[in-house]
Amino acid sequence: MDGTQIYHEKLSRLENVIYGKEPDRVPITAMMSLFHARYAGYTAKDIYFDYTKNHDAAIKTAKDFDFDSLLILNGLEGTNMSLTFMKNAPELASGARFMLATYHAILNDAYTKWPGSELDDNAHPQFLGKEIMKQDEYDQFIADPADFLNRVALPRTCSALRDPGSPEANAAMLKFGAEIGKAGAAQGALIGELGKMGIPTFPTAWSYAPLDVMSDFLRDIKNIVLDMYRKPDYVKKSADALVPLLTESAKLTGNVPPEVKKALGTNIVECFFPLHLNEYLNPKMYDEFYWPSLKAVLLEVIKMGQTPYILFEGRHDAHLETLLELPKGKVVGVFDKTDPRKVREVLDDQIILVSGPPNSLLIGSNPQKIDDYMKSMLGDCKSGGMMIYPGVDGGISGDARPENVQALIQAVKKYGEY
Template sequence: MDAAALYREKLDRLEAVIQGKEPDRVPVTAMMSLFHTHYSGYTATEAIFDPAKNKEAALKVVRDFDFDSLLVLTGLEATFMSLSLLHSAPELVPGARFLEGPYHDILKDVYTKWPGRELADDSHPQFIGKEIMKVEEYGEFSEDPSEFLNRVALPRICGALSEPGSPEAIAALARYGSALATSGAAMGELVSEFAACGIPTFPMAFAYSPLDVIGDFLRNINNVVLDCYRHPDEVKQAAEALVPLLIESAKLTGTIPPEVQQALGTNVVECFFPLHLNEYLNPKLYDEFYWPYLRQVFEAVIEMGQTPYVFFEGRHDAHLKTLLDLPKGKLVGVFDKTDPRKVRDVLGDHVILSSGPPNSLLIGGTPQKVDDFMKNLLDDCKEGGLMIYPGVDGGISGDAKPENVRAVLDAVKKYGTY
């Protein structure tokens, strides 16, 4: 089969599941940060800071593993940056959504640590987090979140921007803009190379849960949970103030030029959401402080015609029923620690289910154990549509055994047909 026919076959398979149909077989959608680098013999530092090596490693994986789609993501969360640029430099927002290693060198942010910099050469980059906003600043933030991010938060987050308007800060922003352009060009080239190998890519918009913006980038997780008890009104006002910004982010990043959609061959636009605080909140707190504001963003994104692609990180068991508030079949859910069988029991086919083997199995298991896991998962959950996400707890680990990753693909072809 030539690359164009293979591309169409894989794209049809993915679109069918997203549209609530059963394709010829269950598709495998992979994400990785370091698996491709280790598989190709590179260190984390080499792939993260050298686009040519990252591309070479990614293409080797594409040619050696029959995934239906692949996302190579070497960056860390940076919604603080994309929201800061939303009004002042909207053209930079799509590239600013993730913090790449070279951006860290330029901005000198306090949130992250990187291989070859603060960490050993072959370490995974780490998001540390930090208290940036003081509790007494909630009111100022809620009055104008964008202004607060730019005037108060960014100088505290990025050492290179600590003196706004200074020659050093202006130079750092110029270098950052140049790095975004370089990275964007490299990503576009990689998507084109994937297509030439028969691997489709969906356009991706970006949003976030309002309370996670506060917890991840402003107050840190421990503080924001305490704030829900000690300063409930201030937390709610801040979350509500973020809703329109996050909807605007989804609209901006999800407005895809017609020529790009035509080249990709699809009208599907996925909107990426990572959920972080869900595991830390009991149902009462979740229903009061988290879900009402996230629901507003979900509903707006769905109304735009985008498909929320949501990482339900940690255990989401206690909050599953809230998803019944959303229109049926309009959200893709990747569930980290929640058993997909429980998701099916509670939600049926109300969400588009994505699941797969955990990294503990891909790292420490055997191909036979992977085959057994996959057979049970597919037998129990494939009816009604399912996507397999290998390394469901964060994407395929850099330490995963290649033979176990291949076993996932082999099992889908054996047990995942309709």
Template sequence: MIQNNLEFTEEEKRLRDEIEKKHGKTPEELYEEREKRVRDAIELREPDRVPVSLRFVHFPAYYVGIKNSTAYYDPVTWRKAVMKTIIDFEPDIYMDSSGRSSGVVNDILQPTQTRWPGGPLPDDSSNQAIDVETMKADEYDLFLSDPTDFTLRYILPRAYGILEPLAHLPKLTDVMMGFGMLTAILSRKEYRELGKKIIQAGEAQEKFSNAVGNLEEATAKLGFPPNSHMGGVGGAPFDMISDFYRGMRGAMMDMFRCPDKLIAACEMLLEWRIQRATPADPNKPGNPKRLFIALHRGAEGFMSNKQFERFYWPTFKKALLKNIELGYVPMPFCEGAYGDRLEYFLELPKGTTVAHFDLTDMFRAKEILKDHVCIMGNVPSPLLQVGTPEDVDEYCKKLIHVCGKGGGLILTNGSSIDLAKPENIKAMIDAPKKYHPN
């Protein structure tokens, strides 16, 4: 529920008046309608209509005619673009995966595992993940025996160019040998310069965050609940190993070369996450508290079912169950195809999870998971980019008729929609207003 004590700017008052005039309902009433629609779907009840979620990264830039780099270097303009996108298309819930990271901060930190528009990439590019090993194959023992020291002296210097001097620090246990060693380290020019740059980055990020503001609160004031919240335990520890430590190739090779150490690292990362996890905040917008979780290496193309059962699912399942215990509804985005993995979701408590599919056959997913797990998806990105509104309408109609029966369906795009035709996005969002489950 929207908090009653919120204050509104003049612009927010104007927008609220326009929304109420258009719909004949207050933003608060629209907010509760949308929340109930999504909640019913999650809890496997058939809502008044199938809810729609709009997920985007740089689509607002394409929609309003600005550069993708705006998301990183002009937070005020980017905020306006995101707000216009949500207000114009009116999804039931939305997820904005951009505008969180300052390009100025990235320029200072020099991250090795990402590239972004306006920085290393052209202004209209999409951001790119770079496969970098921050932990070598023979360093598992160092990592497992002293993860704090390893993170400080190995991981961070390899993940951020600015932090390279940390690689020359002595072991943390050696620093405790006496005050003289600590002062000797801190007096070195490279560490003094590093401290200045870290302060500079912190100030830049604070300025950026203040300019973006609280989009979640701003959209809630206009009647739009968020798709997801922050918090919880997160997703699959194997993905963290693959994404941030060993790289994709390294993690895949480790399944054969050092399987026990790989599993031990996954279990340790899970324990870290559990220790720092916070329960869902009842004062934040959204009910239930949905938690987006990106999955990367659990798809069919990366490992067999046998490998999935050994390396991926055990710690991922524990993470999902812990998220549920903390009051969240996990919404794992099963990027790629998960047709051979569907039955695993039946091991989770009924009506507590949303399985968001990308390339998975939604009709088969409905057949297997009906009456147990809400499914979400999967209007193909290519269809939204090069198809016609009629094509999109027909695709959505089939999904709604079949997968929406009995509840348990949230309609959304499959993956990235950076260059989707606006008229196709509108067709996707309008389809549930025209069609109902058979």
């Protein structure tokens, strides 16, 4: 088959699962940030700072591993930046959703460290928690979250912007805007090249759990948990205040031009949600502080016609039943540490199940053990449709053994047919 035929075969396989049907076989949806670099012989520094090397590494990996979709994620969480620019500079909002190494070099943000900069050339980039918003600033934030992010948080977050309106800050913003353009062009070129090879990409919008915005970017995890006891009403109000902004984020970033949808061949728009605080909260705290505002955003995103694609990071066992409150079959759920059999037991086909082997297996195991693992998982969970996400705890690790990744692909082809 040529690239066009392969593309439509893989796209149909993915769409069928999202639409609640069983395809010809279980699709493999891969995400990676360093595996492709090391497989192609590049350092982490190479692919994070050089868009051409990143492109070449991704294409080599796509040629050698028969994934049904492939996402190269070369950034760290940056929803705070996207929300900051959404109203006053919407042209920057989508490109700022992830903090890239090249952005960090311009803005000198306080959240991230990068290989070849603060870290060793082959290190994985790091996201650092930091208190940006003070405890006595809740009222100011709740009154106008967007204004607070712009006027208060941004100068504290990025030292290059600490003096708004100064020549230095203006120059940094100009460089930042230009770099967003370069990164966007590189991403578009990569998606186009993958498409020619037969690997589809879904249009993707971005949103976030409201309370994760507070813990990841403003108060940090330790303080937000303490605030649930010290200032519970303020925590709830701050999360509620973010619901309209995060709903607008999904709307803005998911406004895909018709010509793009036509080129990609699909009407599906996924909306990406990574959950972080969920594992830290007991059911009572989750239900009281975390779930109401997240549920509100999810329902609005579904109402828009988008498909929430949620990474349930950590162990989500205690909170599974809350997903019964969402419309059936409208959410894709990637479960990090929760056994997919448990998900099936509690939710059946309420959500579109995505799971896979953890990176510990891809790194330290062997092809036979991978085959055994996949045979058991697919036998127990594939009925009704599911997707496999290799390295389910964060995407395929840079330390994963290529022969184990190949064994996973072969096992899915062997045991994943319907």
